[in-house]
Amino acid sequence: MASGAYAPLTLSAAQTGPSMNCCQILAVILVNVLALPLQILALPFQLLFILLMPLVSFCSALSLRRRAAAIDGRAEDPLVAQTWGSLEELLSRPAVSVDLSATWPMVLLAALLLPMILVNNLLAIWIPPYFAHIARMAKWHQLSATGCGKVLFSWYYWNWHLLFGTLIAYMGQRRVSVYAFEGEAQGGGDYWWHGQGYFTGTHALVDQLAMGVQDRGLGRAAFDAVVPEVFPLDSIIFLPNSHEATSKWAEDRKVMHDFWLSEQGPNYAQRVGHLKGLVKESWSNPSLDNLANIKVASVLVSRCVFYVFFGHWLTDEEASVMSRWARDAPLLVTPRFIHRLAFNFFVHQCKDLRAETIALISKHKLGHVFSTMNSTFSSANRRKYDVDLCNELMFVIGFAGIGGPSRAAASVAKFLLAKQSEDQAGVTFGGANSHSMIALYKKDPKAFIMETCRISSPVGTFTTRLTASAAKELGLGLDLGKAQETHLAGVINVSNVDPRKFPEPYKFDPARPNLPDALTWNGKAFSSRECDYPRLCPGRDLSIQIVKTLAEVLLCPSGCECMNPVVQVPSVTGMERLEYEAEKEAVLERVHKRSANQLVADGTGIVGLGAEFDRNAGRITLYWEYGHLPYLSEISRGRTVLISTVDGGVDVEDASKTISGEVESVSSDCMVVVTQYERLPAGRRGGRNHLFRADLGPNIVAYKRQPWFADAGIGCWLCCRCNATCPGLFFELKAKSAGPAECFKATPGHGHSVHGSYEADGPNEGVLVTLTSGSGKELFRNANPSGRFSIEVMEELPHKLCFESSVEESQMVSFNFHVDEHGDGTDHHDKEHMEYVTKEHTDKVEELVAKLEAKANDILDQQQYAITREAVHRETAESTNARVMWWTLAEVAVLISLAAFQVYYLRSYFEVKQIV
Ligand code: HEM
Incomplete structure (x- = not known):
């Protein structure tokens, strides 16, 4: 822990809790004596359990091993590097840091004494001073054991672990209530002893810890946590952030940001924009009650997270695998001692989840994503095998990325129903019913979600290593005994309801002025102070987007004015134009500089395709001349691709050479692209039997090029005729010196009239617009950058509408028009009415x-x-x-x-x- 990182705090002194009085001591002794016959009666059952359980566990280990070997054997992704490694080997690595209390002989002893331990735990719940006594003894065991370098065996230590489990079961999974009970029993101070370290829920202290170095030891919270049987040891959550930008933690974070979580990333905004439609399609029973069920919420969230990261919408079966990350979360943080009491049965379940997750990656041929990621690491931090990185990152995606938003979505749904959430009791809604809660949500969805997550925090704690000097510096008066260090956990969910920070903490109020001070995302997320928190959750924006999407599907299925759109609705703004330009440049650079093999390896293009065009349906089927289509990571459903002939090359400005379309489906046999073009590119030579290439196109879907409008040669008239209103059309008008005018042809009937408007947009705007009749008569001329026209046509010959640039920069021109058969732009009935309308x-x-x-x-x-x-x-x-x-x-x-x-x-x- 960095020296000088903390400002002095005023905290209440260390508490150990009240001691037991004589009556309580007598009661404990009496109950233990009476429990002796129970212990003897239970012995045969325990022996049976001790015989059967290892057998069951052995079988599950065996089947896990077989499955891992099968996943290794599949090797479905040809782009996965040789350095992939073996999942089977990864899952069979030996346990590390096993202390004496969790060695097998001790575990067997504990299993035999289980009834007595459970009786004592129930007693401890009824007699809080007895609870404080057990916690005190467990603390003594832990601190003195670390102090003398040996971890001893202690009855109290066992007791404590099981006690926590009993408490959780007793209090209906609500951890905040358990922490409150623990704190109260131990004297109600600002911190308390929790099994393997100190816990604090004081907002001021948790805030300081969140800002400081969160130095993690082995495992998550405890030196005896089940590492690496359950956790991948090097996963970002368990790495300290105490080093410079070259640390493994920093590089892990960077790679996650660059590949997945950056809003400026190649796919992020687009995929997030698709979520609502995809969720709508696949949610069979959409209702708030349904979302309030954590199982349903976790399936939906898994699909959303996987889609945003990998571009694949999971099937029901696949999503139920990923949703186990939310459901099995308690198993992932269970200490080794408890896991061993179950003879590692649940450890195999955790490993099985990791294996099934990697199987999904392999099934969707996504292994190369991790191989590429691994290659971007510095040599010191590069994982020896890519499968290690895959395992570590998928662990985080599951543990943090699926667990957190699932709980948040379920809590939001509960609060929308004005009910208590699974994680928090005693919330007051000020007499609001579901009706008014929905209205409150619509007023400010983000504030509603943040307030929900404040009161009912989806992630409970984070930990840091606490050295004796840091404890002194913090002014905690903490007793570290002989130990040099222990753990200190910031309990987010308690700090978020600290009445010193949030008055009336259980009152649900999204309008509370200091809402961004909640530490829900490991710091004051969405506040002006975000930068002060080095470990702020990198998925904070995504989590809000996902929860919002799920709520929006229920509350505003056909679009919702109240919602801030998840992704801006397509409309060409100056900024988008610049983005489009930048993307276009990037596409061209890639196409011109990368070889065909490199494009395939990058997943951005493929050369040598045959094509069949279904003109009526506007579908192009592309197949590879050399067998199965290689896997292209970047070209998936919904992406824009450019299709060109191999000999003609890529020219995004010329529709006779390159057309664009949206990928409808991709399989190993073919890729189907939907296009609005009328024909395939003709190439340099013209004629048939071309070989084609497909390249990933500019990524802004809203900004579809419609160059066939600008290509008079293709001969399409302005897209609509006769009383139809044309949607806005956009095209790029080149600089004055770079090209001739862009013209559009139309043949309106005699007496028809054409009404329309146009607007040029660019760094410098100047456009000359003319409409010429078939006989060459100029009917309209305007040199303003925007304008309207309404012209009656007197000849049935083709007319020409031309846009000529008068400046030296290219500009985007948007225009729309309306051809009217009645010749006056209005309906005749309307005309009669117009005279009388006031x-x-x-x-x-x-x-x-x-x-x-x-x-x-x-x-x-x-x-x-x-x-x-x-x-x-x-x-x-x-x-x-x-x-x-x-x-x-x-x-x-x-x-x-x-x-x-x-x-x-x-x-x-x-x-x-x-x-x-
Ligand atoms: C409501 C939803 C979420 C909440 C409340 C939340 C909260 C947190 C918290 C408190 C931490 C720190 C935990 C610790 O260090 O022990 C954390 C870390 C993390 N979260 Fe989230 N999270 C949420 C959603 C997500 C999502 C959707 C993702 C991405 C898929 C994500 C990715 C991560 C990662 C990678 C870390 C580790 C950061 C580090 O150690 O530097 N989280 N999150």
Whole structure:
């Protein structure tokens, strides 16, 4: 821990909790004596368990090994480097840092004493001073053991581990309640002892720790955590951030940012933009109740996260594998001692999850992503095998990336229903019902999600190593005994409800002024102070986007004004134009500088394709002349590709050489591209039987090139005729000296009229627009950068609309128009009406429309309310029915036993007791 990193804090002194009084000591002794027969009675069952469990565990280990070998053997991805390594070897690495209490003989002893330990744990829950005593003894064991360099065996140490599990079970998984109980039992100070280190939930201290160096030891929170059986030891979450930019932690973070999480990354914005549509398609039972179920939420979140990172929308089966990361999260943080009591059965389950995740990567041929990532590391930090990096990064994606947003989404859904979340009890909604909670959400979705995550933090803690000197510096008055160091955990979920920071902490209030001070994402995320937190969660934006998307599908399925759009709706702005230009340059540079083999290796292009064009459907099927299509990592469904002939080359400005389209599907046999072009590029020689190439196109979908409009040779008229309104068209108008005018042809009928408008956009704007009749008569001329026209056509010959640049920079021209058969731009009935329409009329109509809109919104809100009420009633009815059933069963049981007793009693009554 860096010296001088902390400002002095005023904290309450170290607490050890009240000691037990005589009565309590007597009660503990008495219960233990009475529990002795129980211990003896349970012995046969324990022996059975000790015999059977290792067998079950052995079988699960064997099947895991076979599966890992099968995954290794698949090698489906030809682009995976030779350095991939072996999953089987990775999963069979030996355990490290096993202390005496968790060695097998000790574990067997603990298993035999289990009933006594459990009785003591229940006692500790009922008698808090006894709890404090066990915690004190466990602390002594831990600190003195580290101090003298040997980890001893201790009954209290076992007790403590199991005690925590018992507490969690007792308090319904709500960790905050467990921490509150622990803190209270140990005297209610600002920190308490928690098994393997100190925990604190004071906002001021957790904030300081979040800003400082979070020096991680082996494993997550504990030196005896199950490493590496469950954790990949080098995963970013467990690495210290105490080093410079060249540290493994820094490079891991950089690589995650560059490849996946940067909003400026090649795919991020586009993929996030696709999420809503994909979720809508695959969510079978969308409702708030459904989302409030963590299993459902985790399946949806897994799909979203995997799609944003890898561009594949998982099938139901695949998503249920990934969602185990959220469901099995408690197993991942279970200490080794507890895992060993279950004879490593759950360790195999954790390993199985890691293996299945890597199998998914292999199935989707994504191994090369990790090979490429690994090659960007400096030699000191490069993993020997790519599979190690894959395992480590997928662990983080699962553990942090799926677990966190799943809990957040489920809690948001619960709060939208005005119910308590799984993670937090006692939240007050100020009398709000689901109806008003939804209205509150719509007011500010991000604040709603942040407030939900403050009160019901999806991630509970982070840890740091605490040395004696740092403890002194922090002014904690912490007792480290003989130990040089221990762990200190910042308990985020307790600090987020610290009343000293957040008055009325359990009141749900997204408008609270200091909401960004919550430490939910390992620091004050979304505040002006983000930079002060070196380990701030890099997935914070994505988590908000995902939760928002899921809520939006439920609350505003057909678009929602209230929502800040996840990705800006396509419209050509100056910035997009610049982005498009930059992308176009990048595409051209890649195409011209990279060889065909390099393009395939990069996953951005392929040369030597045959093509079949289905003109009616606008579909091009591309297949490779040399067999199966090689895997192209960057070209997947939804991406824009450029199709050109091999001999003609790529020229994005010339539609006769290069056309564009969107990838509809890709398989090993062919790629199907949907295009709006009427024909394939003709190449230099013209004619048929060309070989084609496909290259990844500029990435801004909104900015589709429509060059066939600008290509008079292709001969398409302005796209629509006769009373149809044309959507806005865009094309690039080259600099004055770079090319001739861009012209469009049309043949409107006699007496028709053409109405339209145009606008030029560029660093310097200047355009001359002319409309010329078939006989060469100029009907319209305008040199302004924007304008409107409305011209009556008198000849049935082709007319020409030309745009000529008058400046030396290229500009984007957008225009739309309307051809009207009646020749006046209005409907004839309208014309009659127009004469009588006054402003008063239009105001009335406007008012009426506004009223209708308000009523429609009202009805929608009422419907949502009715749905929620119906759900609540159904739940109440179901629970009443269940209770009635149990009551009836109990009655039946009592009646049967009563009847049996009566028969027995009557029989004995009539029996002849004495034979004289
Ligand atoms: C509501 C959702 C989320 C919450 C509350 C959250 C919170 C956190 C917290 C508190 C940490 C620090 C934990 C520790 O160091 O022990 C963390 C780390 C991390 N999170 Fe998130 N997270 C969320 C979603 C995500 C997502 C969607 C991703 C990306 C897929 C992600 C990626 C990471 C990574 C890579 C780290 C490790 C950073 C480091 O150690 O430097 N998180 N997150």
